[in-house]
Amino acid sequence: MKSRRSFIGKSALLAGAALLGKSFQVNGQPAEAPVPLPSLKGRKVMFLFGGWDGHEPTKFRDYMVPWMENEGATVSVYDNLDPYTDKQLMANTDLIVQIFTMSQITQEQEKGLLEAVKNGTGMAGWHGGMCDAFRNNTEYQFMTGGQWVAHPGGVIDYSVQVTDQMDAITSGLSDFNISSEQYYMHVDPNVKVLATTTFSGEHSPWIDGCVMPVTWKKMYGKGRIFYTSLGHNLSHVLMSPNGMTMIKRGIQWASDSKYGPAENWVRPIYKG
Numbered sequence: 001m002k003s004r005r006s007f008i009g010k011s012a013l014l015a016g017a018a019l020l021g022k023s024f025q026v027n028g029q030p031a032e033a034p035v036p037l038p039s040l041k042g043r044k045v046m047f048l049f050g051g052w053d054g055h056e057p058t059k060f061r062d063y064m065v066p067w068m069e070n071e072g073a074t075v076s077v078y079d080n081l082d083p084y085t086d087k088q089l090m091a092n093t094d095l096i097v098q099i100f101t102m103s104q105i106t107q108e109q110e111k112g113l114l115e116a117v118k119n120g121t122g123m124a125g126w127h128g129g130m131c132d133a134f135r136n137n138t139e140y141q142f143m144t145g146g147q148w149v150a151h152p153g154g155v156i157d158y159s160v161q162v163t164d165q166m167d168a169i170t171s172g173l174s175d176f177n178i179s180s181e182q183y184y185m186h187v188d189p190n191v192k193v194l195a196t197t198t199f200s201g202e203h204s205p206w207i208d209g210c211v212m213p214v215t216w217k218k219m220y221g222k223g224r225i226f227y228t229s230l231g232h233n234l235s236h237v238l239m240s241p242n243g244m245t246m247i248k249r250g251i252q253w254a255s256d257s258k259y260g261p262a263e264n265w266v267r268p269i270y271k272g
């Protein structure tokens with residue numbers, strides 16, 4: 001009972017601090033309340049879908065686009081990457097949501113995308129639609145912060161640990177189980193990890209116990225980048241609703257690149 005009471009006390013403190021917008025103390029240490037997430041009201045979003053069909057680009061389009069519109073965004077939908085070459089269109093876009101597994105991106109398209117994000121357009125995505133797209137393009141991977149390399153065992157049961165309760169994207173979410181592909185990724189050390197998963201050695205014994213980022217945020221120039229490796233199929237993240245909540249909150253956060261406060265949270269994980 002003692003720990004339950006102290007948890008409630010801490011939650012009340014968090015809520016109070018969020019209302020006041022002030023920093024406060026947790027266990028005697030200074031802490032910051034999560035920066036509140038913006039709504040999508042008035043935001044200009046570009047949704048690009050295509051690539052490998054196994055990741056259900058059309059199903060995700062039919063789920064995500066109406067949700068973003070209900071939240072007040074104006075969403076332009078494209079089944080190709082040509083919009084990336086339209087400088088003016090890109091400069092007027094607040095957020096790019098892309099599901100385009102594997103595929104090819106032209107040099108001109110990649111340049112347009114990277115330039116816009118560097119200048120403050122946000123980008124959000126999930127699973128292979130963002131971090132297994134354009135395998136030949138390392139500068140694109142420099143932007144996203146990771147690249148899929150394996151999913152041992154295919155669709156399996158695994159658990160996700162929410163590791164950051166102080167970030168608005170994961171605040172209040174508990175750990176959860178999911179039946180889907182458990183992504184083994186090459187990850188940029190310069191990302192803020194919000195959730196992780198631990199591999200068993202069942203399918204690849206040498207990775208037994210490996211802790212792998214599942215959800216992260218990062219910057220690329222002035223652009224906010226959100227990514228989660230969840231979402232092999234739409235039904236997988238709908239059956240584990242904390243996964244879909246993370247995607248929706250990540251979209252909200254990344255849409256605020258041009259308007260929200262700069263967040264300074266680079267924390268080197270290796271000792272220099």
Ligand SMILES: [Zn+2]
Pocket residue numbers: 055127128181231232
């Ligand atoms: Zn997949």
